[in-house]
Amino acid sequence: MTGHRRPAVIEQLRARIAAIDKTGPGEEEGYGRPVLAFGQPVIDAALPWSGLPLGCLHEIVGQGTGGFASASGFTCALLGRFGSGAGDHRAGDPTATRAMVLWCLRTHEMREHGVPYAPGFAAFGLDPVRTVITRGRNDTDVLWAMEESLRTPGVAAVVGEADDVDFTHSRRLQLAAEAGGVTAFILRRGGDMPATAAVTRWRVVPVPGVGTGRSRWRLELQRCRGGAPNEWLVEWDDETDDFTVVSEFRHGTPEPQRAYA
């Protein structure tokens, strides 16, 4: 193989991978999948699907009790955009307004991190009345419930709080999500991060708001299939139900001085 032919070969291989991998950027007009747009050009542009692809598995990491709450809030914000019209429904409407959202908990973790609180959902534009809560004994129950719901039409999205998720588990869930067109989120506490088949992995770190008490996070895109890691400082505006990118971090640059210290 000669040097000048290599880019062509790589292009060819990429195209083949994209054809096999349904979650990758497709051929025609860029993207074949319905996506959930953040509505922030900076974030949407950084994702190869120009939004969060639906019918896929995503991981959201929140370290510590505060971080886990922030990760829950971020997940709520994403779920709230389902059916709100904010998402991009190029391929039909997979997020019908009446669709059910599932949140799978573990009984023994409920004391540690608390339970999702319905009145708090309103701030993220998520209607608690269509949220179904399941309580399992352990991670296995959570993953089982997730997989069941991924095969069910009428479910828009499922959130599972689980930590013991290895590559096989996430691969199963990713395949089920692809097959069923249901979007899955794994909410985990951090710590050991094994390889994952999830399409994206986000880490949400609470950052002090500037005296507003608003939810402000450092949003780290740690892993993104077909894309590069990135991070942003975002704020959630609970009046407009929208993200605002406060500042954009270049990956690898140190965090700027905080407003409060």
Next chain:
Amino acid sequence: MAAPSSAAEAGGIPPGLPLTDARARIPNLKAFPADPVGDARALVRLAEWCGAYTPWTAPEDTGEALEGGGAGIWLDVTGCAHLFGGEAKLGRVLTVRMRRLGFTARVGLAETPGAAWAVARFGDVERKRKGSRQDEAGRIVPPGGVRTALTPLPVMALRLPADVVEGLDGLGLRRVGDLLNVPRGPLTARFGEVITRRLDQALGHAFEPISPRLETLPMRVRVMPAEPLGQHTDIAVGLGRLLRQLEGRLRRKHLGARKLMLNLYHVDGEVRRASIGTSRPARDSDHLFRLFAERLEGLDPGFGIEAMVLTAPVTEPLSAEQIPLASRRLRTAPADLGAFVDRLQNRLGAGNVMRFDLRESHIPERAAATVPVFHGGSSASSAPATCRRPVRLLPRPENIEATAMVPDGPPAMFRWRRVLYRTAWAEGPERIAPEWWLKVAPWNAPWDLETRDYYRLEAVDGARFWVFREGLYRMAGEAPRDPLLWYLHGLFA
């Protein structure tokens, strides 16, 4: 000696003989302590086992000490016998099956419980006398033949107490037939109403209610394979058949099952159960089968299963649904969701699959409720427009050590779960008073009885908390309270 074996009885040991006397007669006699409680329990289990033949079974009441009484099981086989090829055959099947379980059984069948009881126990006497070698069929009293069947039997057959039997014996009344011809007045005057009552019950002049072990269920289907089932796959096939049968019956009555119970009758006399519940009335056999699939794994076929009975103890009206002509896959989404919720509930437990609902309450714990998934609409048409609420709430508020700059101000720092947090920003208080119009607090938490002052705090590291101080700092005309109790209740995103 409570219950000598037939061999021992043949060796000259009547019931009631002291053990030492029995040992003297048969030196190598094996004796076991009597266990009436265990016997009663075994009888109940045996009655349950008979459920494979008829839904209506009851162990005999062992309360009265009767000659020949105690170890009996009532079966109402009305409308069941033809399933086994007639009454005579059913009787034979029952005795043979019982023998295989290690029991000696005698079957009596008649129009009245009293007559059946009598012929089961004393029908032999008549036959032995005649010297005939009739089969079990001999203990079946043909319709209208109760009087004739009872006439030659001893008076014991009427379930009379031992002293009454003795008294009658003294009068020379030894057979039921003797009693039939005696005027009733003097009998009642002498022995009480027991004789006439038993006589009327046996002859069918008086109704005798017997409570079955289980209430009879109309929605009940049964499969009895020719060979005992020993494989999981066989059970699955049998269950599929039962569910399809039940589906048809439920559909005809416009019912859907909310609860299903599967009883597996094992050849060794064990009865194993599996039950499922559904969130909405259901009768679709495929769906119900999937619900059972999870349970079947745990059921051990053991030595084999000779009967499977499926009952629907709880049913609710389910109108005839429109089944799409094209295919089953075109079913509407809600039906799918119902099936899906059932699957979740059967694995996780019914209380563990719930839907959020909002309540009109300012007390944080009370504002959010969980209700069954298909519970009607939201009870709070308009949830109170409250201040910001945390995204996660701790199941119970947790005590924190807080230091406030001013006694009734927000904490400047606090320690929660052994970690010290410094407050960077605080908002509050939001004062939430107890709902005095509710007389009884649904839970006995001390903080429920007091006014709470909630603050939203942001720690220096960015974590956002919802904390409250219990009670007012200072009530009018009282000394300030010391120490102040602070709790952490929720976490903001």
